[in-house]
Amino acid sequence: xxxxxxxxxxxxxxxxxxxxxxxxxxxxxxxxxxxxxxxxxxxxxxxxxxxxxxxxxxxxxxxxxxxxxxxxxxxxxxxxxxxxxxxxxxxxxxxxxxxxxxxxxxxxxxxxxxxxxxxxxxxxxxxxxxxxxxxxxxxxxxxxxxxxxxxxxxxxxxxxxxxxxxxxxxxxxxxxxxxxxxxxxxxxxxxxxxxxxxxxxxxxxxxxxxxxxxxxxxxxxxxxxxxxxxxxxxxxxxxxxxxxxxxxxxxxxxxxxxxxxxxxxxxxxxxxxxxxxxxxxxxxxxxx
Amino acid sequence: xxxxxxxxxxxxxxxxxxxxxxxxxxxxxxxxxxxxxxxxxxxxxxxxxxxxxxxxxxxxxxxxxxxxxxxxxxxxxxxxxxxxxxxxxxxxxxxxxxxxxxxxxxxxxxxxxxxxxxxxxxxxxxxxxxxxxxxxxxxxxxxxxxxxxxxxxxxxxxxxxxxxxxxxxxxxxxxxxxxxxxxxxxxxxxxxxxxxxxxxxxxxxxxxxxxxxxxxxxxxxxxxxxxxxxxxxxxxxxxxxxxxxxxxxxxxxxxxxxxxxxxxxxxxxxxxxxxxxxxxxxxxxxxx
Numbered sequence: 018x019x020x021x022x023x024x025x026x027x028x029x030x031x032x033x034x035x036x037x038x039x040x041x042x043x044x045x046x047x048x049x050x051x052x053x054x055x056x057x058x059x060x061x062x063x064x065x066x067x068x069x070x071x072x073x074x075x076x077x078x079x080x081x082x083x084x085x086x087x088x089x090x091x092x093x094x095x096x097x098x099x100x101x102x103x104x105x106x107x108x109x110x111x112x113x114x115x116x117x118x119x120x121x122x123x124x125x126x127x128x129x130x131x132x133x134x135x136x137x138x139x140x141x142x143x144x145x146x147x148x149x150x151x152x153x154x155x156x157x158x159x160x161x162x163x164x165x166x167x168x169x170x171x172x173x174x175x176x177x178x179x180x181x182x183x184x185x186x187x188x189x190x191x192x193x194x195x196x197x198x199x200x201x202x203x204x205x206x207x208x209x210x211x212x213x214x215x216x217x218x219x220x221x222x223x224x225x226x227x228x229x230x231x232x233x234x235x236x237x238x239x240x241x242x243x244x245x246x247x248x249x250x251x252x253x254x255x256x257x258x259x260x261x262x263x264x265x266x267x268x269x270x271x272x273x274x275x276x277x278x279x280x281x282x283x284x285x286x287x288x289x290x291x292x293x294x295x296x297x298x299x300x301x302x303x304x305x
Numbered sequence: 306x307x308x309x310x311x312x313x314x315x316x317x318x319x320x321x322x323x324x325x326x327x328x329x330x331x332x333x334x335x336x337x338x339x340x341x342x343x344x345x346x347x348x349x350x351x352x353x354x355x356x357x358x359x360x361x362x363x364x365x366x367x368x369x370x371x372x373x374x375x376x377x378x379x380x381x382x383x384x385x386x387x388x389x390x391x392x393x394x395x396x397x398x399x400x401x402x403x404x405x406x407x408x409x410x411x412x413x414x415x416x417x418x419x420x421x422x423x424x425x426x427x428x429x430x431x432x433x434x435x436x437x438x439x440x441x442x443x444x445x446x447x448x449x450x451x452x453x454x455x456x457x458x459x460x461x462x463x464x465x466x467x468x469x470x471x472x473x474x475x476x477x478x479x480x481x482x483x484x485x486x487x488x489x490x491x492x493x494x495x496x497x498x499x500x501x502x503x504x505x506x507x508x509x510x511x512x513x514x515x516x517x518x519x520x521x522x523x524x525x526x527x528x529x530x531x532x533x534x535x536x537x538x539x540x541x542x543x544x545x546x547x548x549x550x551x552x553x554x555x556x557x558x559x560x561x562x563x564x565x566x567x568x569x570x571x572x573x574x575x576x577x578x579x580x581x582x583x584x585x586x587x588x589x590x591x592x593x
Binding site: 040044045046048049050053096100103105106123124125126128129131132133135136137139140142143144146147148151152154155156158159160161164165167168169171172186 | 328332333334336337338341384388391393394411412413414416417419420421423424425427428431432434435436439440442443444446447448449452453455456457459460474
Protein backbone atom coordinates (compact mmCIF):
# COMPACT_ATOMS: atom_id res chain seq x y z
CA UNK A 18 0.00 0.00 0.00
CA UNK A 19 1.33 3.45 -0.87
CA UNK A 20 1.50 6.09 1.87
CA UNK A 21 -1.14 8.06 -0.05
CA UNK A 22 -3.51 5.08 -0.04
CA UNK A 23 -2.88 4.49 3.67
CA UNK A 24 -3.51 8.16 4.44
CA UNK A 25 -6.76 8.10 2.45
CA UNK A 26 -8.04 5.05 4.35
CA UNK A 27 -7.18 6.42 7.80
CA UNK A 28 -8.53 9.87 6.94
CA UNK A 29 -11.82 8.28 6.03
CA UNK A 30 -11.97 6.25 9.26
CA UNK A 31 -11.09 9.21 11.46
CA UNK A 32 -13.58 11.46 9.70
CA UNK A 33 -16.35 8.87 10.10
CA UNK A 34 -15.54 8.48 13.78
CA UNK A 35 -15.55 12.24 14.31
CA UNK A 36 -18.81 12.58 12.32
CA UNK A 37 -20.35 10.11 14.73
CA UNK A 38 -18.77 11.55 17.86
CA UNK A 39 -19.17 15.31 17.42
CA UNK A 40 -22.53 16.77 18.40
CA UNK A 41 -24.92 17.74 15.57
CA UNK A 42 -25.28 21.40 14.63
CA UNK A 43 -28.84 21.43 15.94
CA UNK A 44 -27.77 21.13 19.59
CA UNK A 45 -27.89 24.33 21.63
CA UNK A 46 -25.84 26.56 21.51
CA UNK A 47 -26.04 26.05 17.76
CA UNK A 48 -23.22 28.47 16.90
CA UNK A 49 -20.48 26.57 18.71
CA UNK A 50 -21.48 23.20 17.25
CA UNK A 51 -21.57 24.72 13.76
CA UNK A 52 -18.19 26.36 14.34
CA UNK A 53 -16.63 23.10 15.53
CA UNK A 54 -17.87 21.15 12.52
CA UNK A 55 -16.83 23.95 10.17
CA UNK A 56 -13.27 23.68 11.46
CA UNK A 57 -12.99 19.93 11.95
CA UNK A 58 -14.42 19.00 8.54
CA UNK A 59 -12.62 21.53 6.40
CA UNK A 60 -10.41 18.94 4.74
CA UNK A 61 -7.27 18.23 6.74
CA UNK A 62 -5.02 15.35 5.63
CA UNK A 63 -5.25 13.70 9.11
CA UNK A 64 -1.53 13.02 8.83
CA UNK A 65 -1.03 13.06 12.61
CA UNK A 66 -3.87 10.58 13.10
CA UNK A 67 -2.47 8.28 10.40
CA UNK A 68 0.92 8.24 12.14
CA UNK A 69 -0.73 7.41 15.46
CA UNK A 70 -2.70 4.55 13.91
CA UNK A 71 0.37 3.31 12.03
CA UNK A 72 2.39 3.24 15.26
CA UNK A 73 -0.34 1.22 16.94
CA UNK A 74 -0.51 -1.18 14.00
CA UNK A 75 3.27 -1.56 13.93
CA UNK A 76 3.06 -3.10 17.41
CA UNK A 77 0.03 -5.23 16.52
CA UNK A 78 -2.31 -2.98 18.51
CA UNK A 79 -6.09 -2.92 18.30
CA UNK A 80 -7.09 -0.65 15.42
CA UNK A 81 -10.53 0.10 16.85
CA UNK A 82 -9.11 1.11 20.23
CA UNK A 83 -6.70 3.56 18.63
CA UNK A 84 -9.21 5.43 16.43
CA UNK A 85 -10.57 7.63 19.25
CA UNK A 86 -6.99 8.39 20.31
CA UNK A 87 -5.99 9.35 16.76
CA UNK A 88 -9.18 11.39 16.37
CA UNK A 89 -8.47 13.25 19.59
CA UNK A 90 -5.07 14.15 18.20
CA UNK A 91 -6.72 15.74 15.16
CA UNK A 92 -9.04 17.78 17.40
CA UNK A 93 -5.97 19.15 19.18
CA UNK A 94 -4.42 20.01 15.82
CA UNK A 95 -7.65 21.71 14.71
CA UNK A 96 -7.91 23.74 17.94
CA UNK A 97 -4.29 24.87 17.56
CA UNK A 98 -4.93 26.08 14.01
CA UNK A 99 -8.05 28.01 15.11
CA UNK A 100 -6.15 29.82 17.86
CA UNK A 101 -3.05 30.35 15.65
CA UNK A 102 -5.21 32.09 13.05
CA UNK A 103 -6.74 34.57 15.56
CA UNK A 104 -6.20 38.31 15.01
CA UNK A 105 -4.00 38.48 18.13
CA UNK A 106 -1.79 35.68 16.72
CA UNK A 107 -1.12 35.26 12.98
CA UNK A 108 -4.30 37.06 11.89
CA UNK A 109 -4.86 34.72 8.94
CA UNK A 110 -7.82 34.95 6.56
CA UNK A 111 -7.54 31.61 4.81
CA UNK A 112 -7.20 28.06 6.13
CA UNK A 113 -7.64 24.84 4.15
CA UNK A 114 -9.07 26.88 1.29
CA UNK A 115 -11.82 28.48 3.36
CA UNK A 116 -12.14 31.67 5.42
CA UNK A 117 -10.68 31.16 8.91
CA UNK A 118 -13.14 30.41 11.71
CA UNK A 119 -13.04 33.83 13.35
CA UNK A 120 -13.78 35.51 10.00
CA UNK A 121 -17.00 33.53 9.76
CA UNK A 122 -18.13 33.08 13.38
CA UNK A 123 -16.41 35.94 15.18
CA UNK A 124 -13.41 36.03 17.43
CA UNK A 125 -15.20 35.00 20.64
CA UNK A 126 -16.70 31.85 19.11
CA UNK A 127 -13.31 31.01 17.57
CA UNK A 128 -11.59 31.19 20.97
CA UNK A 129 -14.35 29.09 22.56
CA UNK A 130 -14.45 26.51 19.74
CA UNK A 131 -10.70 26.00 20.21
CA UNK A 132 -11.17 25.68 23.96
CA UNK A 133 -13.95 23.13 23.52
CA UNK A 134 -11.91 21.05 21.05
CA UNK A 135 -8.98 21.07 23.46
CA UNK A 136 -11.15 19.47 26.17
CA UNK A 137 -13.03 17.19 23.77
CA UNK A 138 -9.74 15.72 22.62
CA UNK A 139 -9.03 14.50 26.13
CA UNK A 140 -12.40 12.78 26.29
CA UNK A 141 -11.50 10.91 23.08
CA UNK A 142 -7.97 10.08 24.12
CA UNK A 143 -9.20 8.79 27.50
CA UNK A 144 -11.15 6.04 25.71
CA UNK A 145 -8.06 3.86 25.47
CA UNK A 146 -8.36 3.75 29.29
CA UNK A 147 -4.67 4.45 29.90
CA UNK A 148 -3.78 7.63 31.79
CA UNK A 149 -0.21 7.56 30.46
CA UNK A 150 -1.64 8.58 27.08
CA UNK A 151 -3.32 11.59 28.69
CA UNK A 152 -0.03 12.77 30.13
CA UNK A 153 1.89 12.25 26.87
CA UNK A 154 -0.66 14.43 25.08
CA UNK A 155 -0.98 17.06 27.82
CA UNK A 156 2.80 17.46 28.03
CA UNK A 157 3.19 17.65 24.24
CA UNK A 158 0.75 20.54 23.95
CA UNK A 159 1.81 22.48 27.06
CA UNK A 160 4.46 25.13 27.65
CA UNK A 161 7.24 22.60 27.10
CA UNK A 162 5.62 21.54 23.85
CA UNK A 163 3.23 23.09 21.34
CA UNK A 164 2.27 26.18 23.34
CA UNK A 165 5.91 26.84 24.22
CA UNK A 166 6.72 26.76 20.51
CA UNK A 167 3.81 29.02 19.64
CA UNK A 168 4.90 31.55 22.27
CA UNK A 169 8.47 31.54 20.90
CA UNK A 170 7.00 31.88 17.40
CA UNK A 171 4.88 34.97 18.09
CA UNK A 172 7.71 36.51 20.09
CA UNK A 173 10.17 35.99 17.24
CA UNK A 174 8.09 37.80 14.62
CA UNK A 175 9.86 40.75 13.08
CA UNK A 176 13.09 40.11 14.98
CA UNK A 177 16.18 40.26 12.80
CA UNK A 178 18.44 38.33 15.18
CA UNK A 179 16.79 34.90 14.99
CA UNK A 180 19.40 32.18 15.45
CA UNK A 181 19.43 28.60 14.22
CA UNK A 182 18.77 27.53 17.80
CA UNK A 183 15.72 29.80 17.94
CA UNK A 184 14.09 28.37 14.85
CA UNK A 185 14.99 24.85 15.97
CA UNK A 186 13.30 25.54 19.34
CA UNK A 187 10.16 26.87 17.66
CA UNK A 188 9.76 24.01 15.20
CA UNK A 189 10.64 21.27 17.68
CA UNK A 190 8.06 22.56 20.13
CA UNK A 191 5.36 23.98 17.90
CA UNK A 192 5.07 21.09 15.44
CA UNK A 193 7.31 18.13 16.21
CA UNK A 194 6.13 17.67 19.82
CA UNK A 195 2.54 16.81 18.81
CA UNK A 196 3.61 14.51 15.96
CA UNK A 197 6.02 12.73 18.29
CA UNK A 198 3.30 12.43 20.94
CA UNK A 199 0.85 10.98 18.42
CA UNK A 200 3.26 8.21 17.54
CA UNK A 201 3.92 7.49 21.21
CA UNK A 202 0.19 7.47 21.94
CA UNK A 203 -0.33 4.88 19.22
CA UNK A 204 2.53 2.77 20.58
CA UNK A 205 1.20 2.96 24.16
CA UNK A 206 -2.29 1.99 22.96
CA UNK A 207 -0.71 -1.10 21.41
CA UNK A 208 1.16 -1.92 24.62
CA UNK A 209 4.64 -1.33 23.21
CA UNK A 210 7.59 -1.84 25.55
CA UNK A 211 9.31 1.14 27.17
CA UNK A 212 12.31 0.67 24.87
CA UNK A 213 10.15 0.57 21.73
CA UNK A 214 8.23 3.58 23.00
CA UNK A 215 11.45 5.55 23.35
CA UNK A 216 12.60 4.64 19.83
CA UNK A 217 9.16 5.52 18.44
CA UNK A 218 9.54 8.93 20.08
CA UNK A 219 12.95 9.45 18.44
CA UNK A 220 11.41 8.62 15.06
CA UNK A 221 8.57 11.06 15.81
CA UNK A 222 10.91 13.93 16.72
CA UNK A 223 12.77 13.53 13.43
CA UNK A 224 9.80 13.33 11.10
CA UNK A 225 7.95 15.99 13.09
CA UNK A 226 10.76 18.46 12.61
CA UNK A 227 11.19 17.49 8.94
CA UNK A 228 7.44 17.99 8.48
CA UNK A 229 7.64 21.62 9.66
CA UNK A 230 10.75 22.33 7.57
CA UNK A 231 8.90 21.06 4.49
CA UNK A 232 5.95 23.24 5.53
CA UNK A 233 8.27 26.27 5.54
CA UNK A 234 9.60 25.28 2.11
CA UNK A 235 6.10 24.82 0.67
CA UNK A 236 5.14 28.28 1.95
CA UNK A 237 7.78 29.59 -0.46
CA UNK A 238 7.57 27.15 -3.39
CA UNK A 239 3.91 26.08 -3.56
CA UNK A 240 0.73 27.99 -4.45
CA UNK A 241 -2.27 28.86 -2.31
CA UNK A 242 -4.48 26.76 -4.65
CA UNK A 243 -2.49 23.65 -3.80
CA UNK A 244 -1.96 24.38 -0.09
CA UNK A 245 -5.39 25.83 0.65
CA UNK A 246 -3.86 28.59 2.74
CA UNK A 247 -2.06 31.86 2.14
CA UNK A 248 1.44 31.27 0.74
CA UNK A 249 4.32 33.62 1.32
CA UNK A 250 2.66 34.52 4.62
CA UNK A 251 5.75 33.50 6.60
CA UNK A 252 7.84 36.08 4.81
CA UNK A 253 5.06 38.66 4.97
CA UNK A 254 4.81 38.21 8.74
CA UNK A 255 8.58 37.98 9.05
CA UNK A 256 8.28 34.55 10.68
CA UNK A 257 11.21 32.52 11.99
CA UNK A 258 11.49 29.76 9.39
CA UNK A 259 14.14 27.27 8.36
CA UNK A 260 14.68 28.79 4.89
CA UNK A 261 15.09 32.24 6.46
CA UNK A 262 17.79 31.09 8.87
CA UNK A 263 19.40 28.12 7.07
CA UNK A 264 18.68 29.08 3.44
CA UNK A 265 16.27 27.27 1.11
CA UNK A 266 18.65 24.66 -0.33
CA UNK A 267 20.23 23.82 2.99
CA UNK A 268 16.76 23.47 4.54
CA UNK A 269 15.91 20.88 1.92
CA UNK A 270 19.10 18.97 2.69
CA UNK A 271 18.38 19.05 6.42
CA UNK A 272 14.84 17.74 5.94
CA UNK A 273 16.09 14.96 3.63
CA UNK A 274 18.77 13.97 6.14
CA UNK A 275 16.23 13.87 8.98
CA UNK A 276 13.96 11.53 7.07
CA UNK A 277 16.92 9.25 6.32
CA UNK A 278 17.80 9.28 10.02
CA UNK A 279 14.18 8.59 10.94
CA UNK A 280 14.06 5.57 8.66
CA UNK A 281 17.32 4.32 10.20
CA UNK A 282 15.80 4.69 13.68
CA UNK A 283 12.91 2.44 12.64
CA UNK A 284 15.24 -0.51 12.07
CA UNK A 285 15.84 -0.60 15.83
CA UNK A 286 12.16 -1.26 16.56
CA UNK A 287 10.71 -4.68 17.29
CA UNK A 288 7.84 -4.01 14.97
CA UNK A 289 6.52 -4.11 11.41
CA UNK A 290 7.56 -0.68 10.23
CA UNK A 291 6.71 -0.68 6.50
CA UNK A 292 3.85 1.79 6.83
CA UNK A 293 5.78 4.11 9.15
CA UNK A 294 8.66 4.09 6.68
CA UNK A 295 6.31 5.02 3.84
CA UNK A 296 4.77 7.85 5.87
CA UNK A 297 8.25 9.16 6.66
CA UNK A 298 9.05 9.31 2.94
CA UNK A 299 5.71 11.03 2.34
CA UNK A 300 6.81 13.90 4.60
CA UNK A 301 9.57 14.81 2.21
CA UNK A 302 7.74 14.09 -1.04
CA UNK A 303 4.43 15.80 -0.26
CA UNK A 304 3.40 18.82 -2.26
CA UNK A 305 0.55 19.99 0.02
CA UNK B 306 -14.11 22.90 61.82
CA UNK B 307 -15.83 25.90 60.22
CA UNK B 308 -16.14 25.99 56.41
CA UNK B 309 -13.80 29.01 56.42
CA UNK B 310 -11.14 27.04 58.31
CA UNK B 311 -11.55 24.06 55.98
CA UNK B 312 -11.26 26.32 52.93
CA UNK B 313 -8.12 27.94 54.31
CA UNK B 314 -6.47 24.55 54.88
CA UNK B 315 -7.31 23.18 51.43
CA UNK B 316 -6.36 26.42 49.72
CA UNK B 317 -2.96 26.20 51.33
CA UNK B 318 -2.49 22.57 50.29
CA UNK B 319 -3.57 23.19 46.70
CA UNK B 320 -1.39 26.29 46.42
CA UNK B 321 1.63 24.39 47.75
CA UNK B 322 1.01 21.56 45.30
CA UNK B 323 0.68 23.98 42.39
CA UNK B 324 3.79 25.88 43.51
CA UNK B 325 5.69 22.63 43.32
CA UNK B 326 4.08 21.42 40.07
CA UNK B 327 4.08 24.53 37.88
CA UNK B 328 7.31 25.31 36.05
CA UNK B 329 9.48 28.14 37.40
CA UNK B 330 9.42 31.52 35.67
CA UNK B 331 13.01 31.03 34.52
CA UNK B 332 12.10 28.26 32.06
CA UNK B 333 11.97 29.28 28.40
CA UNK B 334 9.71 30.77 27.08
CA UNK B 335 9.81 32.93 30.20
CA UNK B 336 6.72 35.00 29.33
CA UNK B 337 4.27 32.10 29.36
CA UNK B 338 5.55 30.70 32.66
CA UNK B 339 5.34 34.16 34.22
CA UNK B 340 1.85 34.63 32.83
CA UNK B 341 0.68 31.28 34.19
CA UNK B 342 2.00 31.99 37.68
CA UNK B 343 0.57 35.51 37.60
CA UNK B 344 -2.89 34.07 36.96
CA UNK B 345 -2.75 30.96 39.11
CA UNK B 346 -1.37 32.68 42.20
CA UNK B 347 -3.50 35.81 42.18
CA UNK B 348 -5.49 34.81 45.24
CA UNK B 349 -8.47 32.61 44.33
CA UNK B 350 -10.44 30.98 47.16
CA UNK B 351 -9.91 27.46 45.67
CA UNK B 352 -13.55 26.78 46.48
CA UNK B 353 -13.91 24.22 43.67
CA UNK B 354 -10.82 22.37 44.85
CA UNK B 355 -12.09 22.33 48.43
CA UNK B 356 -15.39 20.81 47.31
CA UNK B 357 -13.53 18.14 45.34
CA UNK B 358 -11.34 17.26 48.32
CA UNK B 359 -14.34 17.30 50.66
CA UNK B 360 -16.22 14.89 48.38
CA UNK B 361 -13.23 12.56 48.38
CA UNK B 362 -12.94 12.76 52.17
CA UNK B 363 -16.67 12.14 52.63
CA UNK B 364 -16.16 8.70 51.05
CA UNK B 365 -12.96 8.04 53.01
CA UNK B 366 -10.79 8.59 49.96
CA UNK B 367 -7.05 9.16 49.92
CA UNK B 368 -6.39 12.87 50.52
CA UNK B 369 -3.00 12.82 48.81
CA UNK B 370 -4.37 11.15 45.68
CA UNK B 371 -7.09 13.80 45.33
CA UNK B 372 -4.87 16.90 45.61
CA UNK B 373 -3.63 16.77 41.99
CA UNK B 374 -7.22 16.26 40.83
CA UNK B 375 -8.45 19.23 42.87
CA UNK B 376 -5.50 21.32 41.68
CA UNK B 377 -6.28 20.48 38.06
CA UNK B 378 -9.80 21.73 38.63
CA UNK B 379 -8.43 25.08 39.75
CA UNK B 380 -6.25 25.33 36.63
CA UNK B 381 -9.38 24.85 34.51
CA UNK B 382 -11.13 27.56 36.51
CA UNK B 383 -8.14 29.89 36.07
CA UNK B 384 -7.96 29.25 32.31
CA UNK B 385 -11.69 29.98 31.98
CA UNK B 386 -11.31 33.30 33.78
CA UNK B 387 -8.36 34.31 31.56
CA UNK B 388 -10.33 33.62 28.38
CA UNK B 389 -13.55 35.17 29.80
CA UNK B 390 -11.68 38.40 30.47
CA UNK B 391 -10.32 38.73 26.90
CA UNK B 392 -11.26 41.78 24.83
CA UNK B 393 -13.35 39.61 22.48
CA UNK B 394 -15.29 38.25 25.49
CA UNK B 395 -16.07 40.37 28.57
CA UNK B 396 -13.15 42.77 28.07
CA UNK B 397 -12.46 43.05 31.81
CA UNK B 398 -9.64 45.11 33.31
CA UNK B 399 -9.64 43.79 36.85
CA UNK B 400 -9.56 40.25 38.23
CA UNK B 401 -8.89 39.26 41.84
CA UNK B 402 -7.79 42.81 42.57
CA UNK B 403 -5.12 42.88 39.84
CA UNK B 404 -5.04 43.88 36.16
CA UNK B 405 -6.31 41.04 33.98
CA UNK B 406 -3.68 38.87 32.29
CA UNK B 407 -4.06 40.29 28.78
CA UNK B 408 -3.63 43.84 30.13
CA UNK B 409 -0.23 42.86 31.51
CA UNK B 410 1.08 40.21 29.06
CA UNK B 411 -0.86 40.97 25.88
CA UNK B 412 -3.78 39.22 24.27
CA UNK B 413 -1.75 36.50 22.49
CA UNK B 414 -0.01 35.35 25.67
CA UNK B 415 -3.35 35.41 27.51
CA UNK B 416 -4.94 33.10 24.92
CA UNK B 417 -1.92 30.77 25.04
CA UNK B 418 -1.68 30.76 28.85
CA UNK B 419 -5.33 29.70 29.00
CA UNK B 420 -4.68 26.99 26.41
CA UNK B 421 -1.68 25.69 28.33
CA UNK B 422 -3.59 25.60 31.63
CA UNK B 423 -6.41 23.70 29.94
CA UNK B 424 -3.99 20.94 28.90
CA UNK B 425 -1.98 21.06 32.12
CA UNK B 426 -5.15 20.41 34.10
CA UNK B 427 -5.59 17.07 32.33
CA UNK B 428 -2.05 16.05 33.25
CA UNK B 429 -2.89 16.72 36.91
CA UNK B 430 -6.27 15.06 36.84
CA UNK B 431 -4.78 11.98 35.14
CA UNK B 432 -2.63 11.35 38.21
CA UNK B 433 -5.49 9.59 39.98
CA UNK B 434 -5.03 6.98 37.18
CA UNK B 435 -8.75 6.71 36.41
CA UNK B 436 -9.89 7.71 32.93
CA UNK B 437 -13.49 8.19 34.11
CA UNK B 438 -12.29 11.34 35.89
CA UNK B 439 -10.87 12.65 32.60
CA UNK B 440 -14.22 12.23 30.88
CA UNK B 441 -16.18 13.84 33.72
CA UNK B 442 -13.94 16.88 33.49
CA UNK B 443 -13.79 17.03 29.68
CA UNK B 444 -17.58 16.81 29.42
CA UNK B 445 -18.12 19.42 32.12
CA UNK B 446 -16.01 22.01 30.31
CA UNK B 447 -17.15 21.26 26.75
CA UNK B 448 -20.01 22.55 24.65
CA UNK B 449 -22.55 20.78 26.85
CA UNK B 450 -20.95 22.30 29.90
CA UNK B 451 -18.83 25.37 30.66
CA UNK B 452 -18.12 26.41 27.06
CA UNK B 453 -21.78 25.96 26.12
CA UNK B 454 -22.71 28.29 28.96
CA UNK B 455 -20.08 30.82 27.98
CA UNK B 456 -21.34 30.84 24.37
CA UNK B 457 -24.92 31.38 25.55
CA UNK B 458 -23.63 34.11 27.89
CA UNK B 459 -21.82 36.13 25.22
CA UNK B 460 -24.72 35.67 22.82
CA UNK B 461 -27.23 36.93 25.37
CA UNK B 462 -25.46 40.22 26.05
CA UNK B 463 -27.57 43.23 25.29
CA UNK B 464 -30.63 41.16 24.42
CA UNK B 465 -33.82 42.44 26.07
CA UNK B 466 -35.76 39.17 25.67
CA UNK B 467 -33.77 36.93 28.03
CA UNK B 468 -36.09 34.36 29.61
CA UNK B 469 -35.80 32.55 32.93
CA UNK B 470 -34.88 29.42 30.93
CA UNK B 471 -32.07 31.31 29.19
CA UNK B 472 -30.42 32.48 32.39
CA UNK B 473 -30.93 29.06 33.95
CA UNK B 474 -29.17 27.50 30.91
CA UNK B 475 -26.26 29.91 31.15
CA UNK B 476 -25.67 29.49 34.87
CA UNK B 477 -26.17 25.73 34.88
CA UNK B 478 -23.63 25.30 32.11
CA UNK B 479 -21.18 28.12 32.71
CA UNK B 480 -20.70 27.65 36.44
CA UNK B 481 -22.59 24.73 37.93
CA UNK B 482 -21.23 22.09 35.51
CA UNK B 483 -17.62 22.50 36.69
CA UNK B 484 -18.55 22.60 40.39
CA UNK B 485 -20.68 19.48 39.94
CA UNK B 486 -17.83 17.77 38.07
CA UNK B 487 -15.36 18.64 40.81
CA UNK B 488 -17.49 16.94 43.42
CA UNK B 489 -17.95 13.90 41.18
CA UNK B 490 -14.20 13.76 40.52
CA UNK B 491 -13.54 13.74 44.26
CA UNK B 492 -16.09 10.98 44.75
CA UNK B 493 -14.65 8.85 41.91
CA UNK B 494 -11.15 9.30 43.31
CA UNK B 495 -12.47 7.88 46.60
CA UNK B 496 -14.11 4.94 44.84
CA UNK B 497 -17.69 5.97 45.63
CA UNK B 498 -20.49 3.73 44.35
CA UNK B 499 -22.44 4.68 41.22
CA UNK B 500 -25.45 5.57 43.35
CA UNK B 501 -23.42 7.80 45.67
CA UNK B 502 -21.78 9.37 42.64
CA UNK B 503 -25.16 10.26 41.18
CA UNK B 504 -26.33 11.83 44.44
CA UNK B 505 -23.06 13.76 44.78
CA UNK B 506 -23.73 15.13 41.28
CA UNK B 507 -27.22 16.28 42.30
CA UNK B 508 -25.74 18.07 45.31
CA UNK B 509 -23.14 19.66 43.01
CA UNK B 510 -25.72 20.93 40.52
CA UNK B 511 -27.66 22.64 43.29
CA UNK B 512 -24.78 24.34 45.06
CA UNK B 513 -23.12 25.17 41.71
CA UNK B 514 -26.20 27.03 40.54
CA UNK B 515 -26.65 28.71 43.92
CA UNK B 516 -23.00 29.76 43.79
CA UNK B 517 -23.53 31.63 40.50
CA UNK B 518 -26.78 33.23 41.70
CA UNK B 519 -24.93 34.54 44.78
CA UNK B 520 -22.19 35.78 42.43
CA UNK B 521 -24.80 37.76 40.50
CA UNK B 522 -26.15 39.18 43.76
CA UNK B 523 -22.68 40.16 45.00
CA UNK B 524 -22.05 41.96 41.71
CA UNK B 525 -24.90 44.27 42.73
CA UNK B 526 -24.55 44.45 46.51
CA UNK B 527 -20.81 44.16 47.20
CA UNK B 528 -17.86 46.45 46.48
CA UNK B 529 -14.87 45.97 44.20
CA UNK B 530 -12.58 46.21 47.26
CA UNK B 531 -14.20 43.14 48.77
CA UNK B 532 -14.63 41.15 45.54
CA UNK B 533 -11.36 42.09 43.86
CA UNK B 534 -13.10 42.58 40.54
CA UNK B 535 -15.26 45.23 38.90
CA UNK B 536 -18.73 45.37 40.48
CA UNK B 537 -21.79 46.42 38.57
CA UNK B 538 -20.12 45.04 35.45
CA UNK B 539 -23.00 42.65 34.78
CA UNK B 540 -25.45 45.54 34.48
CA UNK B 541 -22.94 47.62 32.52
CA UNK B 542 -22.47 44.79 30.00
CA UNK B 543 -26.20 44.02 30.07
CA UNK B 544 -25.48 40.44 31.14
CA UNK B 545 -28.12 37.76 31.63
CA UNK B 546 -28.21 37.45 35.42
CA UNK B 547 -30.63 36.00 37.94
CA UNK B 548 -31.45 39.39 39.54
CA UNK B 549 -32.17 40.85 36.10
CA UNK B 550 -34.63 38.11 35.16
CA UNK B 551 -35.98 36.95 38.54
CA UNK B 552 -35.53 40.14 40.58
CA UNK B 553 -33.05 40.62 43.42
CA UNK B 554 -35.20 39.42 46.32
CA UNK B 555 -36.55 36.42 44.47
CA UNK B 556 -33.00 35.48 43.43
CA UNK B 557 -31.99 35.40 47.08
CA UNK B 558 -34.94 33.15 47.90
CA UNK B 559 -34.07 30.80 45.04
CA UNK B 560 -30.43 30.52 46.14
CA UNK B 561 -31.48 29.89 49.76
CA UNK B 562 -33.95 27.22 48.66
CA UNK B 563 -31.31 25.51 46.51
CA UNK B 564 -28.90 25.27 49.40
CA UNK B 565 -31.63 23.80 51.61
CA UNK B 566 -32.37 21.25 48.87
CA UNK B 567 -28.66 20.50 48.49
CA UNK B 568 -28.31 19.81 52.21
CA UNK B 569 -31.36 17.54 52.02
CA UNK B 570 -29.76 15.63 49.13
CA UNK B 571 -26.69 14.98 51.29
CA UNK B 572 -28.74 12.95 53.79
CA UNK B 573 -29.19 10.29 51.06
CA UNK B 574 -25.42 9.71 50.82
CA UNK B 575 -23.61 6.85 52.52
CA UNK B 576 -20.90 9.19 53.67
CA UNK B 577 -19.74 11.62 56.32
CA UNK B 578 -21.16 14.84 54.94
CA UNK B 579 -20.46 17.41 57.70
CA UNK B 580 -17.85 19.30 55.68
CA UNK B 581 -19.92 19.26 52.48
CA UNK B 582 -22.85 20.61 54.47
CA UNK B 583 -20.74 23.41 55.86
CA UNK B 584 -19.41 24.31 52.39
CA UNK B 585 -22.96 24.40 51.05
CA UNK B 586 -23.92 26.89 53.76
CA UNK B 587 -20.80 28.91 52.94
CA UNK B 588 -22.10 29.40 49.38
CA UNK B 589 -25.04 31.38 50.67
CA UNK B 590 -23.28 33.21 53.49
CA UNK B 591 -20.13 34.28 51.64
CA UNK B 592 -19.49 37.95 51.07
CA UNK B 593 -16.69 37.55 48.50
